[in-house]
Amino acid sequence: MDFLNLPKRTKKNRIYGLTSIADFGIPIGQLQSILEDYSSFIDIAKIGIGTAYVTPNIKEKIALYKEHNIKPYFGGTLFEKCFYQKKISEYIATLHALGIEWIEISTGTLNIPLPERLSLIRQLKEEFHCIAEVGSKDANNTMSIADWKNELECLLNAGCEYVITEGRDSGTSGIYEKTGEIKSNLIQELIQDLDTKKIIFEAPTAKHQMYFINEIGPNVNLGNIKLQDVLILETERLGLRSETFFLEDLACKLP
Template sequence: MDFLSLPKRTTGNRVYGLTCIADFGTSMGELRNILADFHTMIDIAKIGIGSAYVTPNLRTKINLYKEHEIKPYCGGTLFEKCYYQNKLNEYIHYLHDLGIEWIEVSNGTLDIPLQTRIELISQLKESFHVIAEVGSKDCRKEMRISEWLEEIQLLLEAGSEYVITEGRDSGTSGIYEECGTVRCELIHELIKNIDPKKIIFEAPTPKHQMYFIKEIGPNVNLGNVKINDVLMLEAQRCGLRSETFYLEEHECNLL
């Protein structure tokens, strides 16, 4: 029974307002229980880092996500490992065999030239939905705001459906300072110049998530969300937490 006035959320097969979880080893039994209750709050599931390669019952896990209409894909670290070892053809076959339809092209660990990533995306978009990632996992490597803008725009133009802004699972690099503080000037420039519906902001903690909800709106795309936090995040999006309590539909100008 709906009787509260809440910010309007996207529903169903969302193309924005995405909640993208990071699965860093959720057991099958726990996953079945979580998805039974909360699958409608999850849109994309990343098998974190390169863990897919050593995950027991990986095919069963992938099929479980797909049964609940959640899009699974492998973390960018596995892509980079395959690129480094010149095994991308084998990786593509591996993903097709598993029935994975999404692929991440990243350079969080390796310094893969932008032009190389653009060329790879142009090829991969024929067989996969591509998610690109911008930013380094090394907090000592800072990109100028102009570089962020250029890379994101070029990666979208190459055929990426979304671009992820690096934040790590700790929220200490990329769009964050090493101490975990959001690089607010960077975020403001990104959403001013690029459609935020095409950006997935890595936001691993409730504090980070609340920043983006308040700054951009309840239907901001958020990534690296812990699987046990999806209900709390949905409550935050709906203005049902103190920090987002006064979030009203008319205030959500962007999303």
């Protein structure tokens, strides 16, 4: 069907308007079936937390994502585990061996000082496309708005292609309150002063997704999307759900 006036969506290969899914261990056969129908809506696949380390047929899963023009990478928790055990060189060698071209530098569990993360990014950007994450998985560990802005700016200036705002798969930390409520004052400050095309907002629930779509536009970058929600999210982006019904009036917010 192609007769409605809908918000204009970016197309693959997108550089913004990204949908980044979280793969927490979906079997490869099931994944293949989903990608056959919905791969055009997916840009990035995070093989979440540390599951990549124990995923059966990991090479085949990586190849499947690449076959469907989706960029796979390993979750930041695995990076942090390697950092903690001083195994970064082994981690890098493994990523190269598996054909992984993207790497996440995060500090969700460990408190890795910003200068150390920036140094790693400056080194690794010669070998990988770098993504960094800002914010803690610990809901009690809060940051000021000024610190959020500073980290995002520093990480982008160091060479990150995108920076993720922490939200967890539960939507209860980072840019969210423990209750799951969005820290709207923080978000408004971030979108006012920073290039939102370079920020991936973790938005694991429909409520979170629709907030960002309505505030920023249909081509906001969203992460931690469940595979089963990919089609629903695209529907939301196109103003085909009640909560985003009048989205065509907001499409100019982000080209």
